[in-house]
Structures are given as structure tokens and as C-alpha cells.
Amino acid sequence: MGEHEVLADRFEANRAHLRAVAYRMLGSLSEADDAVQEAWLRLSRSGDAGVENLNAWLTTVIARVCLDMLRSRKSRREEPLGAHLTDPIANPEHEAMLADSVGLALLVVLETLAPAERLAFVLHDMFAMPFDEIAPIVKRSPAAARQLASRARRRVQGASAAPDPDHTRRRKVVDAFLAAARGGDFDALLALLDPDVVLRADPAAVRMGSAAAVLGAADVAATFSGRARTAQPALVNGAAGAVWAPGGRPRVVFAFTIEGEKIVQIEMLADPAHLGQIELAILSDDR
Secondary structure, three states: HHHHHHHHHHHHHHHHHHHHHHHHHOOOOHHHHHHHHHHHHHHOOOOOOOOOOOHHHHHHHHHHHHHHHHHHHHHOOOOOOOHOOOOOOOOOHHHHHHHHOOOHHHHHOOOOHHHHHHHHHHHHHHOOOHHHHHHHHHHOOHHHHHHHHHHHHHHHHHOOOOOOOOHHHHHHHHHHHHHHHOOHHHHHHHHHHEEEEEEEOHHHHHHOOOOEEEHHHHHHHHHHOOOOOEEEEEEEEEEEEEEEHHHOOOOOOEEEEEEOOOOEEEEOOOOHHHHHHOOEEEOOOOO
């Protein structure tokens, strides 16, 4: 086995941990994967010569990558995907990633924190990294890094448990969408869809017969009109969504991105590996 292959194997042994850190930092599975890929690129360029603890080295790298991504996100004032998608659930292949899972409620609170506060809290409270290792990442002293985590912890502990009005609104939009789809009410579907809505399906859903992408309200409405009769409302990583789960086994998850009262994107996820990373709660259906 060549040197590059050995390095790749060592990285793969750390992938689940790195993805866990990135997900807690970013609140988005896709952004977490991007961060992990960047960590691999940096390792492949520099190699591991002189690295005594590869896990610690990679954790520092992924933390810096995530910090840069958070700061960039703040400057663009973008809403992270995690506001619409979901938190992972237990899966034997991702046990290390999920051991510290505390759900979407925490992710929502973390979104209110400054990037450095979020990093200090996640690395220390969730991954037990000492403050003397966190300090260089946030360019603070260990004492200052401790204060960052302490402020974040107070925000987390003091977060209100009141229902999120945005979550309630999104749930109503998704429920109305499912009702219109089941009833074949094309006009009602159009009213719920943004004119430029995008329906995307992962490769597993495409193999099941879905189009890889459908663009525009009319075509998306036509795709769902009279269908989705067996889809059930669900919480997908804590956000309003839907699932097709014959026999109680999730086969396809529908994740919605909603802005205002309009659905702007629907993702159809059927890859078993991806479904295993989603926190899914099937809700009662009052049909």
C-alpha cells in the first residue's frame, strides 16, 4: 500500500468524528461534508509527517475550516441549511458522531452565537477539547476561550422552551402541501410553491423513478398532484417535513425549505446511508 493510501485510510478512520464536529459547528450535513472534504485536502497536501496525534490535528483543522465558514455565513447573512433539515439519529455506523447528539433545539440556539463562542462551546462541551488547544484556533488566551464557552453555555441553558412560531408556520405549510397533493388540488399546490421552486432527488430516489431535478411551480405541482397519498407528516431533523415509510420503515424523506409562506425547495432523500443520519419523527396524521 502506497503512502497516499495509508494517509487516506488514517483519514477515513477519523471521518465520523470530523463530521460530528463539523455538523455541530455548522448545523448542516452538506456543509459538514464540505468541511470534511476541505480537511482531507489540507491533509493530503501537507501529509502527516511530524503529526503525533492525527485526530487532534484534524480536529483543529476542521474547527478552523468551520470557523471560516461560520464567519463567511455571518457576513452574507445566510440562513444555514440546518434551519430546514434535520439532526442525525442513532446508526451503528455513526455511533461516534451521534454520542453527543442533543437535537435540533440546541442547533437553533447555537445559530444565535458568535462563531468563536459556538466553536469554543462545541469543542469543549461536546468534544472535551481543552481550552489551551481551543485558544489558538479562536486566537484568544485559554482564559478568554473559557469565557467564550461560558457565555455560550449560559445562552444554551437559558434558552426559552417556548414553541418556535416559525416552526409552527412551516408545519402548516407542509400539512397544506400534503393535503393538496393527496387531493390532486393543483391550484392549491401552486399557491404554496414559490414560482422558482426546485425539487431535487438524490441518486437513490432517482433510481426509484424520480427525476433528478424539477424546476418551477407548475412542474413541481404536477409531480405531486394526486400523489403522496401514503406520505406522512414528520419532523425531519426537527423541521417540518414528510416521509414515505411503508411498514414503518422510512424509504423516502421529503425535506422542505420554506421562506415566508412559500416552499422554495424540496429534497427527496432515499439513500439509506443518508437516511441513517437523519433524526426522523413521524407525526400523527389526522386525515
